[in-house]
Amino acid sequence: MTQLRGQIRRVAPYFRSALFVGEPGCGQEAAAQTLHQLSPLSQRSFISIDSSNSLSLFGGDCSEEALASVGMFYISRPDSLAPIAQSTLLRLVRRYGSQAPRIVTFAERGLRPLVSANGFSPDLADFLGSLRIVIPPLRDRREDILQLLSSLLQRIAARSGASIPQLAPDLVDAARLLPWHGNLPQLCSAAEGLMERANRHILHAPDLDAVLGSISKPVSPHPHEIRMIRLDDVVQEHIRSVLFACNGNKLRTAEVLGISRSTLYRMLDIPSHACSQSSRSQPVDSSSLQMVG
Numbered sequence: 152m153t154q155l156r157g158q159i160r161r162v163a164p165y166f167r168s169a170l171f172v173g174e175p176g177c178g179q180e181a182a183a184q185t186l187h188q189l190s191p192l193s194q195r196s197f198i199s200i201d202s203s204n205s206l207s208l209f210g211g212d213c214s215e216e217a218l219a220s221v222g223m224f225y226i227s228r229p230d231s232l233a234p235i236a237q238s239t240l241l242r243l244v245r246r247y248g249s250q251a252p253r254i255v256t257f258a259e260r261g262l263r264p265l266v267s268a269n270g271f272s273p274d275l276a277d278f279l280g281s282l283r284i285v286i287p288p289l290r291d292r293r294e295d296i297l298q299l300l301s302s303l304l305q306r307i308a309a310r311s312g313a314s315i316p317q318l319a320p321d322l323v324d325a326a327r328l329l330p331w332h333g334n335l336p337q338l339c340s341a342a343e344g345l346m347e348r349a350n351r352h353i354l355h356a357p358d359l360d361a362v363l364g365s366i367s368k369p370v371s372p373h374p375h376e377i378r379m380i381r382l383d384d385v386v387q388e389h390i391r392s393v394l395f396a397c398n399g400n401k402l403r404t405a406e407v408l409g410i411s412r413s414t415l416y417r418m419l420d421i422p423s424h425a426c427s428q429s430s431r432s433q434p435v436d437s438s439s440l441q442m443v444g
Contacts, residue, residue: 163189176334195222303342316349
């Protein structure tokens with residue numbers, strides 16, 4: 152995430168459009184808002200476009216001058232962007248040049264599939280795709296999990312007036328090793344569930360297991376679609392799932408997988424001395440961690 156923030160800071164003063172790619176729920180709109188805040192048009196408004204407001208915005212309710220005064224349009228669902236909205240955005244870009252609203256969109260696999268399948272404007276796709284930014288999923292940001300979870304717990308505690316719970320080392324290890332297919336929405340739901348259990352004891356891995364078991368998994372809109380991911384990612388996901396099922400016991404995990412413990416450390420890219428130390432560490436007080444945006 153430090154690399155992502157650095158990339159956003161570098162391009163924010165100069166970009167006119169950006170395309171976020173990656174999995175849903177990884178913080179794309181927050182990244183777009185950061186781009187807007189650092190852009191030369193940050194004093195203007197930020198408007199998120201979806202299927203519910205695209206026609207009202209571009210179908211005649213707003214004048215072209217009013218649309219041109221916007222600082223950034225964020226398009227969360229380009230596949231549902233009405234043709235009149237596409238043509239209006241292109242006209243704004245061509246007419247107002249560097250003073251035109253910045254346009255940022257999110258497309259899980261890029262915009263080219265929409266051009267061929269949905270009739271998305273190829274000219275707008277070329278303009279939006281000039282700057283491509285990859286937003287990594289949570290499972291590729293394991294070192295961020297603890298700070299994100301702690302930040303969420305702090306915000307929930309501040310909202311409810313509850314005390315911030317302590318996180319035991321086994322829960323921290325389990326959270327870092329989970330695949331988090333639901334990304335930030337799933338992590339937010341887990342934080343809400345953990346806060347409900349926080350008044351009883353220090354939170355351990357079984358608490359996280361119980362909370363995640365009560366969260367219904369999101370239903371894929373394409374249940375028979377093949378997941379286009381690398382074999383290494385599949386292996387990593389399986390290893391972490393087994394480790395979580397073994398409550399973070401790495402020796403037991405290695406036995407179940409039929410590999411040595413040193414091989415397990417190497418496959419997880421975890422130094423063996425760090426793993427041995429984590430088992431002796433103290434519970435983590437989430438209030439002592441810096442909140443992350």
